[in-house]
Amino acid sequence: xxxxxxxxxxxxxxxxxxxxxxxxxxxxxxxxxxxxxxxxxxxxxxxxxxxxxxxxxxxxxxxxxxxxxxxxxxxxx
Amino acid sequence: xxxxxxxxxxxxxxxxxxxxxxxxxxxxxxxxxxxxxxxxxxxxxxxxxxxxxxxxxxxxxxxxxxxxxxxxxxxxxxxxxxxxxxxxxxxxxxxxxxxxxxxxxxxxxxxxxxxxxxxxxxxxxxxxxxxxxxxxxxxxxxxxxxxxxxxxxxxxxxxxxxxxxxxxxxxxxxxxxxxxxxxxxxxxxxxxxxxxxxxxxxxxxxxxxxxxxxxxxxxxxxxxxxxxxxxxxxxxxxxxxxxxxxxxxxxxxxxxxxxxxxxxxxxxxxxxxxxxxxxxxxxxxxxxxxxxxxxxxxxxxxxxxxxxxxxxxxxxxxxxxxxxxxxxxxxxxxxxxxxxxxxxxxxxxxxxxxxxxxxxxxxxxxxxxxxxxxxxxxxxxxxxxxxxxxxxxxxxxxxxxxxxxxxxxxxxxxxxxxxxxxxxxxxxxxxxxxxxxxxxxxxxxxxxxxxxxxxxxxxxxxxxxxxxxxxxxxxxxxxxxx
Numbered sequence: 407x408x409x410x411x412x413x414x415x416x417x418x419x420x421x422x423x424x425x426x427x428x429x430x431x432x433x434x435x436x437x438x439x440x441x442x443x444x445x446x447x448x449x450x451x452x453x454x455x456x457x458x459x460x461x462x463x464x465x466x467x468x469x470x471x472x473x474x475x476x477x478x479x480x481x482x483x
Numbered sequence: 484x485x486x487x488x489x490x491x492x493x494x495x496x497x498x499x500x501x502x503x504x505x506x507x508x509x510x511x512x513x514x515x516x517x518x519x520x521x522x523x524x525x526x527x528x529x530x531x532x533x534x535x536x537x538x539x540x541x542x543x544x545x546x547x548x549x550x551x552x553x554x555x556x557x558x559x560x561x562x563x564x565x566x567x568x569x570x571x572x573x574x575x576x577x578x579x580x581x582x583x584x585x586x587x588x589x590x591x592x593x594x595x596x597x598x599x600x601x602x603x604x605x606x607x608x609x610x611x612x613x614x615x616x617x618x619x620x621x622x623x624x625x626x627x628x629x630x631x632x633x634x635x636x637x638x639x640x641x642x643x644x645x646x647x648x649x650x651x652x653x654x655x656x657x658x659x660x661x662x663x664x665x666x667x668x669x670x671x672x673x674x675x676x677x678x679x680x681x682x683x684x685x686x687x688x689x690x691x692x693x694x695x696x697x698x699x700x701x702x703x704x705x706x707x708x709x710x711x712x713x714x715x716x717x718x719x720x721x722x723x724x725x726x727x728x729x730x731x732x733x734x735x736x737x738x739x740x741x742x743x744x745x746x747x748x749x750x751x752x753x754x755x756x757x758x759x760x761x762x763x764x765x766x767x768x769x770x771x772x773x774x775x776x777x778x779x780x781x782x783x784x785x786x787x788x789x790x791x792x793x794x795x796x797x798x799x800x801x802x803x804x805x806x807x808x809x810x811x812x813x814x815x816x817x818x819x820x821x822x823x824x825x826x827x828x829x830x831x832x833x834x835x836x837x838x839x840x841x842x843x844x845x846x847x848x849x850x851x852x853x854x855x856x857x858x859x860x861x862x863x864x865x866x867x868x869x870x871x872x873x874x875x876x877x878x879x880x881x882x883x884x885x886x887x888x889x890x891x892x893x894x895x896x897x898x899x900x901x902x903x904x905x906x907x908x909x910x911x912x913x914x915x916x917x918x919x920x921x922x923x924x925x926x927x928x929x930x931x932x933x934x935x936x937x938x939x940x941x942x943x944x945x946x947x948x949x950x951x952x953x954x955x956x957x958x959x960x961x962x963x964x965x
Contacts, residue, residue, distance in 0.1 A: 411896055437707045456559065467566075469759065476751075
């Protein structure tokens with residue numbers, strides 16, 4: 407197995423998945439009438455989901471990934 | 484006065500670090516010591532230098548500035564910003580570190596030469612020079628504009644001072660100076676952004692007044708389209724942000740170069756965690772800073788001044804000085820990474836190819852001279868500044884994404900990729916991008932940003948030309964992919 411290929415697939419795939427999910431959220435609630443419901447913590451719902459929830463999820467997923475699936479394979483030192 | 488003093492102390496510290504680092508460069512081992520810090524850097528320093536060289540003025544100045552101009556749509560544009568580390572570290576970092584050590588490579592063109600041959604390496608070198616020069620100039624413009632607004636320093640003098648300081652510490656200490664200064668700069672940047680965001684939320688008592696201030700400027704400031712409908716659709720936004728910035732992150736030669744300096748690849752996961760945490764602190768909080776500036780300064784002369792104006796208004800001059808140093812640090816840490824990249828491209832990838840027997844002393848002279856010329860060239864461009872930093876940053880980022888990302892991926896992971904295909908991939912990505920950027924009927928066809936088309940052109944060229952040309956040798960494939 408080529409060194410690093412699994413890491414690359416998971417990393418790029420996860421990154422693009424984040425992109426798709428955040429743009430899905432924006433499509434549902436961001437483009438039209440974003441203020442038409444109560445604000446969450448003072449932010450429109452789509453902004454709250456992207457800025458607060460999205461950031462925390464992205465950080466958590468990366469830390470969990472680094473500590474579990476990410477392989478320091480082929481150390482090359 | 485206190486603000487200026489803090490900023491001057493920061494500049495002096497950077498120069499001192501450069502002098503100390505110069506003591507560790509041995510002339511007989513100049514190429515490796517100067518351009519890869521003797522391959523001696525650990526994961527914590529690499530993690531901070533990777534991210535600080537990527538987080539430029541485009542992030543620390545333009546993110547609050549973009550919120551100021553475009554409202555909350557910036558949140559969508561930067562919706563995957565916390566995951567930038569994932570692509571640069573997870574996709575390319577580990578392999579670049581491994582292959583750099585295996586083939587004694589010190590730069591992206593150097594790696595391309597081993598994998599693709601001389602022609603692709605030469606094209607890579609020329610395109611690096613073309614793309615990075617305006618990007619460096621923009622960093623000088625950013626620092627100088629901030630200095631002009633905050634401490635009243637003449638713009639041209641600001642360009643000369645910042646260019647001079649970066650030039651001194653890089654030409655003396657090379658990559659080691661860059662690594663040490665970048666680590667300090669990253670910590671100052673984190674402090675500055677934390678101060679800015681906490682200051683805004685403390686001052687306003689929460690997000691509600693910020694949202695109301697944005698909504699008061701118009702409905703487009705709180706929806707995902709943004710002011711002037713700059714993100715018309717989700718598809719356009721997707722190709723503008725995750726594709727553009729994500730691919731630019733791992734296609735950026737000045738970021739990739741960091742991994743050649745890694746001591747070993749054990750604990751590589753630590754680099755990913757450190758980079759992710761830094762992005763988590765920087766990007767979302769910079770958007771809070773931007774929203775605060777909208778509420779506090781509805782009539783700023785220029786949106787690039789949003790963060791500096793906020794810092795001087797909210798904080799004691801001492802803290803304002805730290806914030807100012809943080810803003811300067813973001814730009815200087817990017818420009819020093821680019822200077823090293825330009826310097827190694829000229830010294831290793833052009834001069835040493837022409838004069839393989841050049842002495843270490845001569846190589847050091849060429850390395851220093853190329854650094855001086857690159858800094859001076861960027862400073863000259865900066866002395867005639869454009870009006871809006873973000874525009875130039877975006878063009879340069881798109882250039883990185885469309886030119887280098889795909890051939891680099893091919894070199895790292897696709898045994899079938901050929902040298903001819905890599906050359907065409909760089910040329911086509913670069914050409915298609917800039918053709919579609921030009922004003923006219925072909926801008927952003929089918930609602931897809933030019934960067935999406937550029938990356939596609941680069942990918943199609945790499946795959947098609949590879950399949951039509953002779954396979955790389957078994958020996959090369961075995962060396963690279965096992």
